Amino acid sequence: xxxxxxxxxxxxxxxxxxxxxxxxxxxxxxxxxxxxxxxxxxxxxxxxxxxxxxxxxxxxxxxxxxxxxxxxxxxxxxxxxxxxxxxxxxxxxxxxxxxxxxxxxxxxxxxxxxxxxxxxxxxxxxxxxxxxxxxxxxxxxxxxxxxxxxxxxxxxxxxxxxxxxxxxxxxxxxxxxxxxxxxxxxxxxxxxxxxxxxxxxxxxxxxxxxxxxxxxxxxxx
Amino acid sequence: xxxxxxxxxxxxxxxxxxxxxxxxxxxxxxxxxxxxxxxxxxxxxxxxxxxxxxxxxxxxxxxxxxxxxxxxxxxxxxxxxxxxxxxxxxxxxxxxxxxxxxxxxxxxxxxxxxxxxxxxxxxxxxxxxxxxxxxxxxxxxxxxxxxxxxxxxxxxxxxxxxxxxxxxxxxxxxxxxxxxxxxxxxxxxxxxxxxxxxxxxxxxxxxxxxxxxxxxxxxxx
DNA sequence: TCTAGGAGTTTGATGAGTCAAACATTCCGC
DNA sequence: GCGGAATGTTTGACTCATCAAACTCCTAGA
Ligand SMILES: [Mn+2]
Ligand SMILES: [Mn+2]
Ligand SMILES: [Mn+2]
Ligand SMILES: [Mn+2]
Numbered sequence: 001x002x003x004x005x006x007x008x009x010x011x012x013x014x015x016x017x018x019x020x021x022x023x024x025x026x027x028x029x030x031x032x033x034x035x036x037x038x039x040x041x042x043x044x045x046x047x048x049x050x051x052x053x054x055x056x057x058x059x060x061x062x063x064x065x066x067x068x069x070x071x072x073x074x075x076x077x078x079x080x081x082x083x084x085x086x087x088x089x090x091x092x093x094x095x096x097x098x099x100x101x102x103x104x105x106x107x108x109x110x111x112x113x114x115x116x117x118x119x120x121x122x123x124x125x126x127x128x129x130x131x132x133x134x135x136x137x138x139x140x141x142x143x144x145x146x147x148x149x150x151x152x153x154x155x156x157x158x159x160x161x162x163x164x165x166x167x168x169x170x171x172x173x174x175x176x177x178x179x180x181x182x183x184x185x186x187x188x189x190x191x192x193x194x195x196x197x198x199x200x201x202x203x204x205x206x207x208x209x210x211x212x213x214x215x216x217x218x219x220x221x
Numbered sequence: 222x223x224x225x226x227x228x229x230x231x232x233x234x235x236x237x238x239x240x241x242x243x244x245x246x247x248x249x250x251x252x253x254x255x256x257x258x259x260x261x262x263x264x265x266x267x268x269x270x271x272x273x274x275x276x277x278x279x280x281x282x283x284x285x286x287x288x289x290x291x292x293x294x295x296x297x298x299x300x301x302x303x304x305x306x307x308x309x310x311x312x313x314x315x316x317x318x319x320x321x322x323x324x325x326x327x328x329x330x331x332x333x334x335x336x337x338x339x340x341x342x343x344x345x346x347x348x349x350x351x352x353x354x355x356x357x358x359x360x361x362x363x364x365x366x367x368x369x370x371x372x373x374x375x376x377x378x379x380x381x382x383x384x385x386x387x388x389x390x391x392x393x394x395x396x397x398x399x400x401x402x403x404x405x406x407x408x409x410x411x412x413x414x415x416x417x418x419x420x421x422x423x424x425x426x427x428x429x430x431x432x433x434x435x436x437x438x439x440x441x442x
Numbered sequence: 443t444c445t446a447g448g449a450g451t452t453t454g455a456t457g458a459g460t461c462a463a464a465c466a467t468t469c470c471g472c
Numbered sequence: 473g474c475g476g477a478a479t480g481t482t483t484g485a486c487t488c489a490t491c492a493a494a495c496t497c498c499t500a501g502a
Contacts, residue, residue, distance in 0.1 A: 005489065027450060040490055042451060047488085059450060059497065089310070090336055100333055107324040115311055226459065248480055261460055263481060268458085280467065280480060 004106040007075045014072035024061035073137040079105040080126035085116045087127045094127040095169035129160030129179035144216040150185040156217035163214045176202035225327040228296045235293035245282035294358040300326040301347035306337045308348045315348040316390035350381030350400035365437040371406040377438035384435045397423035
């Protein structure tokens, strides 16, 4: 089994390379996600290479091997199932489960994971709308787009939120912008850099475009 | 926060010194419980001393300080609440939760722990009958005794099982010897070194005395 | 094309955690 | 009370994970 640190790096590399839009998994970015200095990340990435989990060449982007991708996928699966379990069964708030899952993801056995998965009815996404890779490491490919790409007047359903920050999540919940909610795009003001949204059954609110970009939606009718 | 290793040592020292009957927490015993060599345990116990968590003198028994006892108590509380949660809510078998809790006990936040404790109704003992220290670190003092100390013909209730081994626990469950069950002591043969028990509603069975000693009971009527 | 500053690397250090092997002490059984 | 077995300690070595500081490389803009 990989150490806790190795699992965290793998997860960081996977999310950087496949979740962020075309952003390479560079040393500095990996370091930022994991929360270490770039020199530390360089050292660790070399270890991942030696272990056959990643490919690394000096000054180049880091890529996972099939083995590394598989291992990273497993960590992501554990993380997200744990998050959903904590919200659904234990009753924690969606703003606090990320930090909790960050540690628990390393301590869950396959047996326990499967039990949680079963209790939750084999879910496909976590409380933030992040897709849960299946037990074979395959992940959903349907990618929702940022609400800022919607035309004014359009309706959409919140699919996913790309920011795990507790305050942001609490703000969204108060505004009614949680995954599954229908929302109308009232107006987009590119000069002011703002977007006005009206979640179904709630009062309208205005967000800055960079912030709103972290809210992904699927078109609705 | 203490590291995972430190927490494991603290827990080992606490259980050795207060759970086992008058058995000192010696280096070799600590090493055996934690699963390391005695030389490693020596090194670590010195660190615990430096950190103010234990008192250590060469060739002497290791004792926890108040601070160390408190920290160890917290680990034990987490361990046992997690075990009960896994049996009661998640539905795992009492023979598999110990290994699981051994890792999870280091990854549970105070917030999550309290939530689990609340879901379980503030329990006082875990699936094996081990007492759960309260949030202030205090632990039950009522100590049940080994069933081997009962007089032949006596009735008792299983209170606690001192062996976390999966096979032993599965055996006990099949025999009907789980905490809370009433059991009659049919006979004790000190020559053969065996004891015959009849759990309520089950068929009688014979155990060796050393094995039976790990089953603690409270007298019943 | 040159170059400044950002990105990445190397080096040297540290602490945690571990082991094996050699050594020291303690404690029992005779 | 002695000597060997059990127990505990020290030493030297190793991996993992991390940082700061000094260095190197790369590239985008002047
Ligand atoms: Mn993590
Ligand atoms: Mn999530
Ligand atoms: Mn543990
Ligand atoms: Mn237990």
